[in-house]
């Protein structure tokens with residue numbers, strides 16, 4: 001019997017509505033008790049004085065790059081980056097090589113994760129074969145192999161009839177369809193948000209309408225089919241408003257937003273830093289504010305990193321040719337803590353957006369600190385400041401807009417299934 005006592009912290013557990021001082025006793029991988037002043041002399045102790053103790057974070061949107069692009073990231077390195085960021089589970093996107101459109105690939109990812117990753121890994125399977133938007137993937141077989149959702153992320157299903165069929169079939173397997181909503185015919189060769197910043201940079205613009213057009217279409221198709229639509233990485237005020245309105249009339253829609261779209265506007269791109277190039281692009285200040293408001297009022301459910309590792313040689317090129325995307329697992333908590341300090345979110349709302357809400361979106365186990373639940377727990381120091389150096393991080397890649405920045409808020413310890421897998425003073429510990 002193994003026991004751990006997480007002692008002296010402030011427990012923030014949105015699903016149980018619990019905010020207050022308490023100890024957490026873990027036994028054999030599960031939560032045994034949450035209460036103040038627990039005495040357990042035989043237990044391993046994890047000090048949490050001055051810290052928040054919360055359900056482990058769950059990231060709905062990461063790119064682990066394995067199989068096929070292990071020079072950018074693999075399941076082991078991405079898993080270590082995840083636990084260093086407080087994530088006890090991640091959902092990995094299907095745009096690997098080969099694409100995760102076949103149960104053999106889903107099996108491979110799960111096997112590798114079991115052996116090599118300290119975080120739990122839930123594969124998201126492709127909605128269409130080869131992500132080409134032409135032939136639907138075999139959803140039943142993929143779910144049987146362990147897929148938790150469907151997405152052609154990185155691409156958008158442009159054919160509305162195909163999107164309708166994907167949504168219809170997703171109902172049979174009761175799994176969400178996660179959409180990367182960007183109309184390719186509107187994006188064209190746009191690499192930054194269309195507007196004054198693009199003009200100043202002399203770079204081709206990607207209009208906000210490229211996103212809102214597809215969010216509008218997909219909300220209508222979700223309404224038509226009754227399926228669960230999940231909008232990935234919302235970046236525009238228009239999309240937030242459309243989602244808010246659709247929810248109010250009962251459409252089954254959930255949505256996520258990234259730390260970068262919550263905190264950086266397109267002005268961050270004025271220095272031509274390719275680590276500010278994403279898809280969708282960083283948007284206007286008004287869009288950033290709308291995303292923050294959407295998270296605060298519950299229109300957007302989850303914060304997801306869209307962790308997208310790329311090698312140095314790929315990013316150190318002209319802005320127009322660099323691949324879009326940034327890493328984000330190890331900085332997410334510190335970056336979004338700014339929303340609490342600025343009064344946009346209460347601590348409990350922030351924790352919900354990182355843990356219990358994403359668990360509900362993807363229908364995963366856990367997400368709460370209740371007796372009998374898996375002991376996936378994170379200990380956080382909301383005040384601790386640190387300077388982020390990607391070279392000292394666990395991701396194989398370094399493409400972060402926060403490199404060299406001083407951040408406030410630090411993950412102190414991460415526990416997965418009762419095992420201490422990361423401690424800020426000891427590093428990643430398992431496997």
Ligand SMILES: [Zn+2]
Pocket residue numbers: 153154155180232233279280
């Ligand atoms: Zn995407």
